[in-house]
Amino acid sequence: MSNPQQASIRILRLRQSFVQFEVQPWAPPLNMLETEQAFVVMVELAGVNPANVQIEVQPVLLAIRGLRQLMLPQPLRRLHRIEIASGRFQIALPLDPPVDPDQAAARYSDGLLEVVLPFAREPGQARMIIPVREGGSP
Numbered sequence: 001m002s003n004p005q006q007a008s009i010r011i012l013r014l015r016q017s018f019v020q021f022e023v024q025p026w027a028p029p030l031n032m033l034e035t036e037q038a039f040v041v042m043v044e045l046a047g048v049n050p051a052n053v054q055i056e057v058q059p060v061l062l063a064i065r066g067l068r069q070l071m072l073p074q075p076l077r078r079l080h081r082i083e084i085a086s087g088r089f090q091i092a093l094p095l096d097p098p099v100d101p102d103q104a105a106a107r108y109s110d111g112l113l114e115v116v117l118p119f120a121r122e123p124g125q126a127r128m129i130i131p132v133r134e135g136g137s138p
Contacts, residue, residue, distance in 0.1 A: 026085040038116050039099060039116075048113075052067040064113070
């Protein structure tokens with residue numbers, strides 16, 4: 001029989017047991033599509049403040065980093081399921097063919113981040129940090 005003075009949290013079911021307790025960044029789900037003119041990357045980031053997202057575009061690499069902070073109600077009695085990742089996240093996608101970082105754009109709407117990466121007409125070495133706009137088109 002357990003001691004009633006000992007407080008403990010019982011974890012009954014975890015879909016990804018490492019997510020909540022791992023120090024390493026997690027990777028959100030994404031779709032990467034290609035049109036005639038550009039790559040389009042859609043990243044599922046529900047609950048993320050766009051101010052906490054950094055997008056770096058190089059001709060052959062897209063890097064997205066950020067932070068999702070989920071607050072648990074206090075006092076917490078028991079966790080029944082932990083499926084939503086929180087903490088730092090990171091994505092690194094190689095791009096081939098190369099893109100034009102100067103023409104890249106991003107928007108965040110309804111929990112989805114959309115990044116449009118037009119193909120480069122000629123290879124370059126530019127590196128850009130692009131801002132995330134809320135709503136509208138990228």
